[in-house]
Amino acid sequence: MHPRATATVAAALLTSVLGSALLPVYALAATSWWTPVALRGTAVSAVSASGKTLIVRTADGRTLRSTDAGTTFNGVAGNPVLSPQNIVRSGDDTWEIDSNGHVLHAKGKGRLQLDPQGPDLGSTAHLVVAPAASLGVVVAVADDNTVWRRGQDGDWKRALILLPQGLLRGAPAITSVTAFTQPLTGSIYLSTDGYAVLISTDGGDDWIRAGPGLPDSVYDLSADADQHAVYAATSDGLWMHVLQRLPSPPAYTDAALVWRWIGIVLVSLAAAAAATFAMMRLVALR
Amino acid sequence: MTAGLLAIATLGLGAALLVPIAFSDPNGVDPYLARLSATSVVLVVAAFALRRLAPARPVLLALVAVAASYTLLSASPAIIRHLFGTRAPGFTTQVFLASLLEVLATMLIVVLAVRALPGGVRPDTRLQRVGIRPLAIAVAACVLLLLAGLALPAQLLGRFGLQPVQIARDLPWLAPACALQAFSQEVQFRGLLMGALERTMSAGWANVAQAAVFGLSHLAIAYGGPLAPFVPVTFVVGFVFGWVVQRTNSLWTAVIIHAVADTALTATVLSGLYGLN
Numbered sequence: 001m002h003p004r005a006t007a008t009v010a011a012a013l014l015t016s017v018l019g020s021a022l023l024p025v026y027a028l029a030a031t032s033w034w035t036p037v038a039l040r041g042t043a044v045s046a047v048s049a050s051g052k053t054l055i056v057r058t059a060d061g062r063t064l065r066s067t068d069a070g071t072t073f074n075g076v077a078g079n080p081v082l083s084p085q086n087i088v089r090s091g092d093d094t095w096e097i098d099s100n101g102h103v104l105h106a107k108g109k110g111r112l113q114l115d116p117q118g119p120d121l122g123s124t125a126h127l128v129v130a131p132a133a134s135l136g137v138v139v140a141v142a143d144d145n146t147v148w149r150r151g152q153d154g155d156w157k158r159a160l161i162l163l164p165q166g167l168l169r170g171a172p173a174i175t176s177v178t179a180f181t182q183p184l185t186g187s188i189y190l191s192t193d194g195y196a197v198l199i200s201t202d203g204g205d206d207w208i209r210a211g212p213g214l215p216d217s218v219y220d221l222s223a224d225a226d227q228h229a230v231y232a233a234t235s236d237g238l239w240m241h242v243l244q245r246l247p248s249p250p251a252y253t254d255a256a257l258v259w260r261w262i263g264i265v266l267v268s269l270a271a272a273a274a275a276t277f278a279m280m281r282l283v284a285l286r
Numbered sequence: 287m288t289a290g291l292l293a294i295a296t297l298g299l300g301a302a303l304l305v306p307i308a309f310s311d312p313n314g315v316d317p318y319l320a321r322l323s324a325t326s327v328v329l330v331v332a333a334f335a336l337r338r339l340a341p342a343r344p345v346l347l348a349l350v351a352v353a354a355s356y357t358l359l360s361a362s363p364a365i366i367r368h369l370f371g372t373r374a375p376g377f378t379t380q381v382f383l384a385s386l387l388e389v390l391a392t393m394l395i396v397v398l399a400v401r402a403l404p405g406g407v408r409p410d411t412r413l414q415r416v417g418i419r420p421l422a423i424a425v426a427a428c429v430l431l432l433l434a435g436l437a438l439p440a441q442l443l444g445r446f447g448l449q450p451v452q453i454a455r456d457l458p459w460l461a462p463a464c465a466l467q468a469f470s471q472e473v474q475f476r477g478l479l480m481g482a483l484e485r486t487m488s489a490g491w492a493n494v495a496q497a498a499v500f501g502l503s504h505l506a507i508a509y510g511g512p513l514a515p516f517v518p519v520t521f522v523v524g525f526v527f528g529w530v531v532q533r534t535n536s537l538w539t540a541v542i543i544h545a546v547a548d549t550a551l552t553a554t555v556l557s558g559l560y561g562l563n
Contacts, residue, residue, distance in 0.1 A: 033559060149451070162447040163554060167437035171447075195446050198556065205451040209444065209558045216441070247560045264321045267302050271321075272328035275298025276339070282290050283338050 034197075034213045037070040037231070037238045043217075044233035048082040049224035054231065055082060056238055059219075069227070070238060083222075090130035090181045095138050101125045103140060103150075117156050119148050131179035134186040137203040141174045147190065149204025159204040165194050175219045182225040185243060189230055191218035197232060201246065214239055288486040289495055291342040295349055296499055299325055303506055319357040322506060326353040334402070344407050344482030347399045351474045352503055355391040359384045359467065378459035385466035392470040399478060409481030411473060412537040420536035427530065427539070428546040435550060442519075444511025445554040453553055461549045468544035475500045475524065476531045476540050493528035500524030510557030523547075 043059035052069040055076070063080060064073040087096040094106040095115075103118035115138075122143030130138045136152035139159070147160035162171040172194025179188045188200045189210070196211025196218055211218070217235035224231065228243040302325040303318055330346040333339040362384030367374045374380065399409060440446055475496050483492035501521030527540040 158450045160447050160449055163440060163445055164436060165441075166439045195440070198446070205449070205455075207447070207449055207556055209446065209556050212559060249560060260317060261320075263306060264317060264324060267306055268321050268324035268328060271298045271302035271325045272332065274301075275294050275325075275329055276332045276336075278294045278298075279291050279333075279342050280336065280338055282287065282294065283341060 032213060033210065033244075034232065034239045034241050037240045038066070038073065039064075040237040042237055043235045044219065044238050046082050046220045047222045047231045047233040047238060049222040049227070049229070049231045051224065051226040054238070055080070056233060057082065070240075084126075085176065086126040086128060088128055088130050088181065090132045090179075091135060091183070093130060093135070095128050095130050097121055097125050097128050097140060099123065101143065103128065103138065115150070115154070115156075117154055118150070119156050121148070127174065127177045129177045129179045129188060130181075131186045131188055131203075132181050133183040134203050137186070137188075139177055139179075139188050139190075139200070139204045141177060141190075145171055145174055147174065147177075147204065149200075151203065159200075160190075160198070160207050162192065162195065169194075176221045178221040178223045178230065180223045180225050180243075184225060184228060189221050189223065191221045191232060193217045193219065197221070287341060288345060288483060289491070292345045292483070292495060292499065295329060295342065295346055296502065298329065299349065299353065300502065300505070319353075319360050319506065322353045323350075323357040326350040341407075341486075344399070344403055344409055344485070345479065347395055347403070348409070348474060348479035348482055349499075351392050351395040351478055352471075352499075355388045355395075355470055355474065356506065358391050359388040359470075362387050376459075378456045378463075382459045382463040382466075385463040385470075388470045389466050392473050396473060396478065407482065407485050409478050410484065411477030411481050412531060412535060413473070413477060415536040416538055417536065420534040420539040421542070423530070423534055424539040424542035427543045431543060431547055432550060435547075435554075441512065442515050443551070443554075444556060444558065445551070446556040448554060449556075457549075457553060460552050464548035464552055465545040468548050469541050472527070472531075472537055472541045472544055475503075476528055477537050480528055480531070489532050493525060493532060496528055497521050497525035500527075511551075511555045512558070 037054075039056070039058070044056050045059045046057040048055045052067060054066040054070050054073075055063065056066075056073070057063050061079070063076040063078075065076045066073045087094065092108050094112065096104045096106075096112055098104055101121040101123050103115040103121070104112040105115045106112040119140075119142065121140055124143040125141060127141035128138065129140075134152065136150070136154070138150040140148050140150075142148060145162060146158055148156055149159040150156050162174070164170050165172060172192040174190060175193050176191040177188065179186075186201065186203065188204060190198045190200070190207070192198065194216055196209070196214045196216050198207045199210035200207045214232060215234045215236040218232050219235070220233040222231045222233075223229075230241045230243075232239040232241070299322055302321045306318070306321070326346070326349050330343070330350045333343045333346045363377065363380035366380045366383060375383075396411060396413075403409075435443065435445060479499060480492050480496040483495050487495075498521065501517045501524055504516055504520045507516075527544065530543065531537055531540045
């Protein structure tokens with residue numbers, strides 16, 4: 001191998017190893033975002049949560065129920081329908097996607113009516129959600145996998161278009177969308193079969209990845225206001241996220257900041273002095 | 287010897303950046319860039335004060351351009367908010383203005399390098415070489431780069447989706463900001479650093495050395511996407527940019543490709559939860 005090629009490969013490896021070893025320093029999590037609940041090793045295709053009662057369906061078609069928040073599960077006879085996802089009641093509002101892919105809206109006990117500016121989501125569209133903490137905000141998924149959001153002014157816009165997973169794999173399917181139907185938080189959670197869970201905290205305008213620790217394939221979500229928790233049915237069991245603030249950078253103030261600035265000066269001088277000394281030695285040797 | 291000087295200076299900057307983080311602030315959000323900048327400034331002042339360190343001046347000027355201008359870029363939005371309070375423009379406008387300041391700081395150091403360094407060691411930044419061929423190569427490379435970006439696994443880069451609402455709101459400011467930042471970084475790494483290294487070593491070695499510094503310098507950047515492949519990917523990208531600059535003999539090829547790549551990443555990478563990537 002040519003010496004320069006060898007050196008290039010060596011430099012690439014050294015840089016990569018150094019970088020990979022050092023970068024995780026930045027990524028230490030304060031608390032876990034998702035924790036496993038049960039059924040690890042089993043693919044779970046659907047979940048419905050209400051208080052300590054969890055009903056799940058496994059990928060092989062079994063329906064299981066837990067009445068102790070997932071500690072134990074028992075089989076359920078028959079194949080009961082878990083909560084439908086094409087209709088959501090949030091506060092005083094009801095939102096539904098009809099069989100033609102149109103969004104319907106009802107206030108109180110009023111009749112469902114076509115939302116005036118609602119998009120045509122396609123005849124197989126069936127995912128809709130409306131967080132109770134942000135009245136008027138609705139997120140719905142079209143049958144072409146496009147995520148639409150309705151602002152509080154009634155204006156609908158395309159909010160998220162997933163990109164292909166790679167050269168030979170298309171965009172992952174959006175499998176579920178959920179939010180709290182009591183005004184705990186305005187967050188909207190979206191699960192995918194490939195990109196785990198995405199979250200929006202501003203009514204669907206901006207999305208971030210929110211699946212650290214979760215398997216990439218998430219088949220269903222269920223938000224339970226009683227437990228302040230979101231449950232995820234995944235390719236590797238049932239997981240839970242207990243409502244918490246989004247992690248944010250620590251802020252340093254007052255004395256801590258003063259000491260940090262003193263530290264900055266000392267560290268900078270020490271590092272610069274050491275490097276200067278080493279460079280002078282090197283120049284002298286040559 | 288230049289390679290040794292560069293390695294020592296990089297180690298010094300790395301120690302200033304990382305050692306305190308490892309012991310005091312695992313999230314790395316203390317004013318670490320101030321340490322980096324202060325160290326790079328002290329080093330370059332020492333190099334100009336001590337005649338024996340004259341051979342180190344070109345690479346130290348390049349490193350101070352990298353560290354100080356990035357610090358300016360990172361700190362400017364907060365400074366603008368502090369200065370203008372409620373009259374401050376929106377965040378994306380702040381980022382655009384910060385990117386302008388980064389360009390100004392970088393070009394100031396280019397002028398300093400041209401004025402202060404003798405002709406024999408003065409870096410050739412290849413800024414004045416513009417032509418049809420470099421531009422055509424840049425356009426072709428952009429297409430290839432975008433295809434490669436789509437072909438790579440999405441999880442590697444975090445390029446999960448397009449957000450039309452966010453793009454319409456932010457990209458009119460962020461795309462020009464990306465172009466300005468790309469220009470600054472190309473001047474710093476492929477212009478000042480590689481140009482300086484090429485004076486004392488072969489083009490190939492100079493490219494390897496600048497790519498290594500380019501990869502490692504990304505340790506200091508808060509990237510919204512997955513962290514693990516960040517440095518290896520940026521080493522390869524830096525090497526390719528250096529190779530393209532050397533082959534086309536123009537910095538503008540890399541500037542254009544870099545600007546398109548950064549804009550594409552800005553538009554497609556979905557950030558992770560802070561500290562929980």
